[in-house]
Structure formats: structure tokens, C-alpha cells
Amino acid sequence: MSCRGIQGKFERILDGRALPGDERIVEVHLERCSKCRAHAVLVDRAHRVLARIEPADISRSLSERAFKRAIAAAHTVRASVFDDILPSMRRAVAIAAALALLLAARAWLVPPPAPPPSARSDPLELLSQFVLPEVDAELANDDPADGEER
Amino acid sequence: MSEPAVLLASLSRRAAEGDRNAFRAWLEETHGLVFRLALRILGVQADAEDVAQETYVRAWRGLPTLRDHEANVNWVCGIARNLAVDRARQRNRQRTQPIDVFSTDAISAFLSRDEPTRTADDAMAANEAVVMLKKVLATIDEKYRVVLLLREVDGLSYEEMAAALGCPVGTVESRLHRARKTLAKKLERIVARHVELK
Numbered sequence: 001m002s003c004r005g006i007q008g009k010f011e012r013i014l015d016g017r018a019l020p021g022d023e024r025i026v027e028v029h030l031e032r033c034s035k036c037r038a039h040a041v042l043v044d045r046a047h048r049v050l051a052r053i054e055p056a057d058i059s060r061s062l063s064e065r066a067f068k069r070a071i072a073a074a075h076t077v078r079a080s081v082f083d084d085i086l087p088s089m090r091r092a093v094a095i096a097a098a099l100a101l102l103l104a105a106r107a108w109l110v111p112p113p114a115p116p117p118s119a120r121s122d123p124l125e126l127l128s129q130f131v132l133p134e135v136d137a138e139l140a141n142d143d144p145a146d147g148e149e150r
Numbered sequence: 151m152s153e154p155a156v157l158l159a160s161l162s163r164r165a166a167e168g169d170r171n172a173f174r175a176w177l178e179e180t181h182g183l184v185f186r187l188a189l190r191i192l193g194v195q196a197d198a199e200d201v202a203q204e205t206y207v208r209a210w211r212g213l214p215t216l217r218d219h220e221a222n223v224n225w226v227c228g229i230a231r232n233l234a235v236d237r238a239r240q241r242n243r244q245r246t247q248p249i250d251v252f253s254t255d256a257i258s259a260f261l262s263r264d265e266p267t268r269t270a271d272d273a274m275a276a277n278e279a280v281v282m283l284k285k286v287l288a289t290i291d292e293k294y295r296v297v298l299l300l301r302e303v304d305g306l307s308y309e310e311m312a313a314a315l316g317c318p319v320g321t322v323e324s325r326l327h328r329a330r331k332t333l334a335k336k337l338e339r340i341v342a343r344h345v346e347l348k
Binding site: 008015043045047060062073 | 303
């Protein structure tokens with residue numbers, strides 16, 4: 001068997017996945033192959049040092065915190081969606097309210113327009129509404145001395 | 151599909167429909183794998199915790215769009231992997247940690263020893279060796295280092311590693327072989343240089 005094949009078997013042994021007979025095959029090979037022997041020694045020692053690295057500290061509180069953050073973030077997402085929508089909604093409501101206020105103020109301050117003249121009004125009376133005040137004003141401005149000269 | 155896998159797929163489906171209890175149960179079942187994966191990519195507990203949390207934030211949002219609930223573990227590990235790798239990249243841009251060959255005595259001494267540790271001094275030397283080994287590991291390509299740590303330190307099965315890494319079991323086997331070989335070579339060089347210097 002090739003050195004590569006032996007190294008694979010050696011790793012299977014380290015992983016506890018060796019097939020029946022693997023250990024004997026590796027043992028025989030290592031006895032006569034110094035290169036594989038050196039490799040096996042290093043891999044085995046590295047395996048032992050690696051085993052001293054502390055395993056991950058996984059407490060239940062870690063998953064609990066992850067759950068809480070996920071749920072809280074979902075609420076934030078919903079809130080932020082409304083935050084996106086609300087400013088434009090607020091603006092629209094404000095504009096509508098301002099318009100309503102303006103219309104109400106106008107209705108209160110400005111008197112209603114004079115009713116349109118009915119079709120049955122007297123034409124002379126209508127004419128007097130517009131013309132007579134102007135005529136009166138002209139007459140009032142006229143100088144009385146003019147008439148005396150004539 | 152195994153019984154636990156069927157249960158996870160069912161929890162994942164219910165969580166996708168908004169069932170918080172199912173989401174909590176699914177999170178508790180998958181969290182260990184997600185956290186270990188993040189920890190082995192990043193190497194720092196606090197960063198791994200943050201990445202694991204962010205993973206579930208995205209998972210809770212993304213579950214309703216998940217089509218294949220049978221692949222829920224691969225999916226959530228994929229999220230964690232991407233987040234952890236991105237964070238590791240950002241961190242690596244900020245600092246590099248070259249190995250100081252003169253400070254590798256501890257690991258060299260430990261590896262040169264024939265007998266396993268017995269005394270308190272031996273244990274201290276072994277602890278120093280662990281510190282150095284971590285530095286050596288940091289120089290190994292992430293995809294090999296992670297598989298090595300998940301196997302050797304966390305004791306994950308090949309199937310669990312395959313799910314965490316999103317690759318077939320055969321790929322896990324070949325990466326692990328390559329990782330061990332690379333580590334052995336690096337350690338061999340350190341020992342050889344140590345001998346030369348002496």
C-alpha cells in the first residue's frame with residue numbers, strides 16, 4: 001500500500017473510524033517506512049496538543065440570548081418599516097389638516113358672496129347698483145363755480 | 151432522513167409560519183453547530199456569539215422564504231459561515247499576526263518529547279504549546295483549519311461537519327487529511343529550525 005493510503009488509514013485510527021485490520025497494516029508499514037513514521041509521530045502529537053485546546057463553551061444562555069435578539073430584531077424591523085412609512089403619512093395628514101384649517105378660517109372670516117341677481121330683477125335697479133354710486137361721486141366732485149360762469 | 155432531521159425540518163416549517171416556540175426549539179437544536187462553526191472560523195468567543203446571534207436574526211426573517219426545509223441545517227450554517235468569513239476578512243485587513251520563530255520553543259519542546267505530560271511543569275509546557283499551536287493554526291488556510299478544529303477539538307462527526315461546511319462527507323475527509331498534513335509539516339519545520347538554532 002502507498003504511503004498516502006497508509007496515512008489515510010492512520011487518520012482513520014486517530015478518528016476512531018478504523019476498519020478491521022487497519023491497525024495491523026499501518027503498524028507493519030510504519031516499521032519499515034521512516035517517512036511515514038515521522039509523519040505519524042507528528043500528527044499524533046499535534047492531535048494530543050489539539051485535544052488540549054478548550055472546546056467551545058456553549059451554555060444555554062447563549063442560545064437564549066440569540067433567540068431574544070432574533071425576536072427583538074424582528075420587532076425592530078417592523079418598527080423601522082413603519083418608521084419608513086410614517087413620515088410620509090404624517091406629512092400627508094399635516095397637509096390635510098392645514099388645508100382643513102385654512103378652509104374653516106376662510107369660511108369664518110370671509111362673508112358669503114352676494115346672492116346672484118335673480119332673472120326677475122328690475123334692470124334699472126340693477127343698473128343703479130353699479131352706475132348710480134359712480135354718478136353720485138362725479139356729481140359731488142364737480143366744482144359749483146363752473147355753473148355760475150356759464 | 152433520520153429522526154432528528156425530520157424533527158428539525160418540521161420545526162423549521164412551523165417557525166417559517168411564525169411559530170415562535172418552534173423557532174426557539176429549532177434554534178436550540180442548531181445553535182451548538184452554528185456557534186462552533188463561527189468560533190472555529192473566528193477564534194474568539196465574543197465574536198462567535200455575535201455572529202451566531204446575527205445568524206438567527208437573519209434566519210427568523212428568512213425562514214418564510216426557505217423552500218427546502220429539509221436543508222434547514224445547511225441553510226442556517228451557510229448564513230453563519232458567510233457572516234463569520236466576512237467578519238474574519240474585516241479583522242484580518244486590520245491586523246496580521248506573523249509567527250515569531252524564536253517563540254516557538256514551547257511547541258517545539260512539547261512536540262520533541264516522547265513521553266506524554268505528567269508533572270506540573272510538563273502541563274505548563276503543554277499549555278504554552280497550545281498557545282503556540284493556535285498561532286501555527288492561524289497560518290493554515292481557513293477551510294482546512296476549521297475542519298481540523300471542528301473534528302479534533304469539538305469532536306464533530308463527519309456528517310455534522312459536512313452540514314456545517316456545506317460540502318459532501320468526502321470533501322470533509324480530504325480537507326481533514328490535508329489539514330493534518332499541513333499542520334504536521336509546519337510543526338516539523340518548527341522542530342527542525344529549533345534544533346538548528348540550538
